[in-house]
Amino acid sequence: MPQSKREHLIDAALTLFNGYGYNATGIDRILAEAGTAKMTLYKHFKSKDDLILAALRRRDEEFRLRLSRAVESMADTPRGRLLALFDAHADWFDKENFRGCMFINAVAEFANLSEPIQAMAAENKRLIRAYISELAAEAGANDPDALAVELGLLLNGAIVSAQIDRSPESAGQARNAAAVLVEAALGG
Amino acid sequence: MPQSKREHLIDAALTLFNGYGYNATGIDRILAEAGTAKMTLYKHFKSKDDLILAALRRRDEEFRLRLSRAVESMADTPRGRLLALFDAHADWFDKENFRGCMFINAVAEFANLSEPIQAMAAENKRLIRAYISELAAEAGANDPDALAVELGLLLNGAIVSAQIDRSPESAGQARNAAAVLVEAALGG
DNA sequence: TAATATATAGAACGATCTGTCCATATCAAT
C-alpha cells in the first residue's frame, strides 16, 4: 500500500493539528496515531512543514466539497443556498471536535514565517468566496462578488466567535445578518 | 524603578507576541528586547503563561481604550459611531505591524490548553460587544445586543480577512455591510 | 528462489526552550 501510508499520515496529521494545533503536535504523536515509522514520513514529506502543507491541501478540498454538498442538500433555490451556507456552518460548530478554522489557526501560528502556508490559507478563503459568488450570481445579484465578500466576512466572524466564545449560535446570528444583506442585494 | 521593569517586560512581550506569535517568541528574546535579566522576569511572573496573560490583560485595556477614543473622535452622532468602528479598524489594518487580533491568535495557538488565556480572549470579545451595544442603544436600536452581535461578527470577519488576505480594504467592505444592518435596525 | 523496494523500531544528534541557581553589582534608606 504505497499511497495508503501517505494518506494515513495526512489523516492523523489533520486530526491532531485540528485538535491541538500545529506547533503543539509533535512528529512522534502523528506517527503513533498513523501507525507508521519515522522514516516513512520523511520518505513522503521532506519536512514537517511539508506535511502541514499537504494536510492543509487535503483539508481545503474536503472542506469545500463537504460545504457545497451540504448547501445543495439543504436548499433548492439559489437564494436559499446563500442562507444555507450558515446552516452548514452551524452543523460544523456543533461538532464536538470543532476547534475553529484550520486555515485561520495556521495563519495565527505561523505569524510571518512559512509563506506557503499563508498562501494556502489565502487560497482557501478565496475559493470559498468564489463559490459564494457563484451562488450569488445564480440568485441574481447584480454585484455577486461584493455580496460574496460580505457573506464571507460574516462566515469568518461566526467561525472565530464560535471558537472563542464557544457559542455555536453565532452561526444563526450571522444568518440573521446575512438575510438582511441578501434581501438588500436581491430586492424583496 | 520597581514597577517599570514589569511594564518594560510586558511592553516587549506584547510587541514580540504580536509580531511572531506566542510559542515562537522565546523568553530570551523578550529579555533582550526589554533589557532585563531572567530572574527579574521570574520575580514578576511565575511562568511564561503568566506573562502572556498579563500582556493580554494590558492589550485588552489599551485596545478598548484606543478603540473608543478613535470612535468618539471620528463621529458625533451615535449612529455615526457605529460605522466609525469600522473606520477605526481600517486604520489598524493599515499599520505595518498589523498581524491580526492577538486574542484570536492566542486562542488559535493554545487550542485546548490554558483555560485562562481562552477566558481572557472571550472576555475581550465580550467587552467589545458590550461597548457596541452601548452605542447601539444610544442610537435607538430596540434590540441593541442583537445589533452589537452582528456588527461584532463583521468586525471579527474583517480582522481575519485583513490578516489572511493581507487586504486592509476588508474594513471598508465590512462597513458597507454594517451600514445596511444599521439601516435595517434603526430604520431609514 | 532471489532481488528489489519499502516499512519498521528506535537510537542518536543538534538545536531550542523553560525554569532554576549563583555570585556579583547597584542603590536607597537607616
Next chain:
DNA sequence: ATTGATATGGACAGATCGTTCTATATATTA
C-alpha cells in the same frame, strides 16, 4: 557606613523537538 532589597549576566539542568541514520523485517516481482 551598613543593611537589605532588587537587578544582573550567565551557567545549568531537564525536557522536547525535528531530523538523520542504522539495522532489521516484510512483501512484491522477476
